[in-house]
Amino acid sequence: MLKHLAIFLCYGAAAAAVLLYGPGWHPLIDARSAIGLALAVLLGGGLLHEVYARLGREAFLAQKLLSLRVAQGDALEELSWTRRELAVLREALESAGGVSKSGKSVDEVIAEVKVLQSLITRLAKSSKAPRQAAEAEEPSAASQASQAANGPAVKQLTAAPPAKPHPLRPRPAESRADSEDAAAPASAPAPAPANANEAEKKAGVLPPVALGLDEAAVLEVARQALRDDRIDLVLQPIVLLPQRKRRYYECFSRLRTTDGFMILPEQYINLAEREGLVAAIDNMLLIRCIQLIRKIQRRNEKLDFFCNISSLTLGDDVFFADFVDFLESNRELTRNLIFEFPQSDYNAWDASAGIYLKRLADLGCRFSLDGVIDLDIDPAALAAREFHFVKVRAEALLAEPEKGERLQAGLKEYGIRLVAEKVEDEDALVEVLDLGIDCAQGYLFGEPRLARPAA
Numbered sequence: 537m538l539k540h541l542a543i544f545l546c547y548g549a550a551a552a553a554v555l556l557y558g559p560g561w562h563p564l565i566d567a568r569s570a571i572g573l574a575l576a577v578l579l580g581g582g583l584l585h586e587v588y589a590r591l592g593r594e595a596f597l598a599q600k601l602l603s604l605r606v607a608q609g610d611a612l613e614e615l616s617w618t619r620r621e622l623a624v625l626r627e628a629l630e631s632a633g634g635v636s637k638s639g640k641s642v643d644e645v646i647a648e649v650k651v652l653q654s655l656i657t658r659l660a661k662s663s664k665a666p667r668q669a670a671e672a673e674e675p676s677a678a679s680q681a682s683q684a685a686n687g688p689a690v691k692q693l694t695a696a697p698p699a700k701p702h703p704l705r706p707r708p709a710e711s712r713a714d715s716e717d718a719a720a721p722a723s724a725p726a727p728a729p730a731n732a733n734e735a736e737k738k739a740g741v742l743p744p745v746a747l748g749l750d751e752a753a754v755l756e757v758a759r760q761a762l763r764d765d766r767i768d769l770v771l772q773p774i775v776l777l778p779q780r781k782r783r784y785y786e787c788f789s790r791l792r793t794t795d796g797f798m799i800l801p802e803q804y805i806n807l808a809e810r811e812g813l814v815a816a817i818d819n820m821l822l823i824r825c826i827q828l829i830r831k832i833q834r835r836n837e838k839l840d841f842f843c844n845i846s847s848l849t850l851g852d853d854v855f856f857a858d859f860v861d862f863l864e865s866n867r868e869l870t871r872n873l874i875f876e877f878p879q880s881d882y883n884a885w886d887a888s889a890g891i892y893l894k895r896l897a898d899l900g901c902r903f904s905l906d907g908v909i910d911l912d913i914d915p916a917a918l919a920a921r922e923f924h925f926v927k928v929r930a931e932a933l934l935a936e937p938e939k940g941e942r943l944q945a946g947l948k949e950y951g952i953r954l955v956a957e958k959v960e961d962e963d964a965l966v967e968v969l970d971l972g973i974d975c976a977q978g979y980l981f982g983e984p985r986l987a988r989p990a991a
Contacts, residue, residue, distance in 0.1 A: 540589065547581025616763060623765070742770065742790070742986060746797035751807055757793050758804050762816055766792040769824040773982040774842070774955060777965075777974045780981060786842040786876070787828075788984060789821045809848070818849040822859065828987055829872045842874045842904055842925075847881040850892050863899045870900035874925065878907035890921065897922035904955075908932070911939045919950040927955040930964050930978070933971060940971050 551574040558570035565573070749757070761767055767789055774784035790798045808814040825843045832839050850856065863870055875896065882905055893903065904925035905918065911933075913926065926947055933940035933956060944954050956968045959978030968976055 540585070543585050543588070544581075547577065547585065550581065551575070551578035742984065743792065743796050743798045746793055746799050746803075749799070749803070754799060754804050755807050755811060757799055758791055758808055758811075758813055758817075760794065761791040762813065762820070764794075766794075767817065767820045767824070768792055768798070769821065769828065769987040770984045771841075771987050772977060772984040774975060774977040775981045777969060777976055782982070783838070783975075784840045784842060784874070786977065787821060787825050787844070787987075789817055789824075790986075791817075809846075814846055815849045815852050815855070818845050819852075819855055822849075824987070825873065826869060829869050832872065833868065840872045840874055842876045844876045844906065847877070847885070847889065850877075850889060856892065860895055860899070863896075863901070867900060874902045874904050876904040876906045876925075876927075879905055879909060880907065893921055911936065911943050913943060913946075915946040915950040915952055918947075918952055923952060925953050925955055925975075927957050927977070929958045930956045930960075930968055930976070931958065933973070934964070934967050937967075937971060944972050 554577050555570050555574035558565045558573055559567060746757070768791075770788040770790050771785040772788070773782045774786060775781055776783045788801070790800065791804060792798050805814065808817055822843060822845070825841050829841060897903075901922075902924040903922055904927060905913075905923055906927045908926060908928045909932070911928065918926065926943075928940075928943070933943075947954050953975050954973050956971075956973050956976040957978065959965055959968060959976045959980050961980060964978075965976065965980060
């Protein structure tokens with residue numbers, strides 16, 4: 537209001553000056569001409585003032601319209617998350633109906649709901665962060681309209697154009713017969729279906745891989761997969777040697793597109809870490825593992841599950857506190873759960889990580905060291921932190937057999953089992969057995985397969 541008053545005083549003063557001093561400025565300006573010029577200045581100033589006021593008003597309305605559009609987006613997002621939360625609560629209630637028959641208490645069910653609710657909060661924060669950053673830029677663009685006095689009144693507000701579609705080229709899913717897989721039974725090899733969603737109907741067969749996606753497309757798939765619960769649990773067996781008996785399974789996550797294709801961790805993991813989504817993906821994988829362990833325990837099968845977890849998830853205080861509370865109420869789950877950490881994270885841990893590990897170890901959880909590149913490992917330090925497994929690629933062990941033998945002997949002394957990864961053929965298996973290794977993983981023993989939904 538004061539701004540408009542100041543503008544009015546400016547052109548009003550100019551008109552008054554012309555009226556009072558005009559005859560003295562030029563001999564051709566008499567009193568009557570001065571009155572006409574003063575009225576012209578006053579009228580012209582008023583018109584310019586009106587144009588300026590209208591431009592400012594239209595810029596304000598543009599910002600208001602943008603705010604309403606953002607509010608509508610927030611409302612739609614909240615509706616989506618409400619639906620997701622209802623689905624999770626329904627799943628928990630169905631689980632409650634099943635566990636009550638086994639004598640479970642209501643407190644245990646409440647603990648599980650808290651973990652799921654914490655996961656929803658984590659997913660919501662990860663999903664909203666990039667969108668809020670984009671919204672912060674849009675109002676600044678709208679405010680610039682008020683400064684363009686000679687420009688258009690307001691720029692047309694249009695939604696961002698849809699991203700350019702990227703081709704999804706199916707990669708054929710190669711399969712082996714796998715009748716012994718308790719959690720993910722095998723099926724015969726089949727060509728990739730025309731509609732990738734049909735692959736999900738075939739038990740255990742992984743859908744084709746989405747190729748040709750750029751970073752923006754992969755990131756959008758990851759966000760949508762988290763939002764729409766399209767994260768699949770994939771299992772690969774780990775066998776005891778020389779019998780090749782399946783004793784463990786490693787759990788992986790695969791993200792699914794709306795068309796039913798999947799993207800692999802190597803496609804999204806770096807982007808997920810950069811955008812703060814990796815903890816949400818890890819948390820969802822943990823929930824899937826817990827549901828699978830419940831199923832296995834009801835069937836009284838002796839199987840343990842390796843669940844990959846990053847340091848980002850370990851440092852998520854809110855989720856970790858809820859998850860520990862849940863495990864404290866369900867200690868029987870911990871005997872089948874093995875948390876797996878990469879060597880790069882292990883080497884970078886500080887004292888706080890040891891506190892988290894100790895809390896999990898006190899509940900009966902075991903740990904595994906994965907992604908080992910440096911074979912110079914201190915078995916005593918691993919044992920002190922309750923590590924029971926070390927996983928090394930077969931090619932790394934066979935490239936330096938003497939180091940491999942020393943590592944195997946040192947780990948065995950502290951009760952730590954060495955697992956040879958990526959054992960893909962019989963020749964490699966023979967060499968692994970020569971090193972005295974009694975546990976292995978690889979396509980030779982079974983490829984990764986989709987887990988059946990937990991009953």
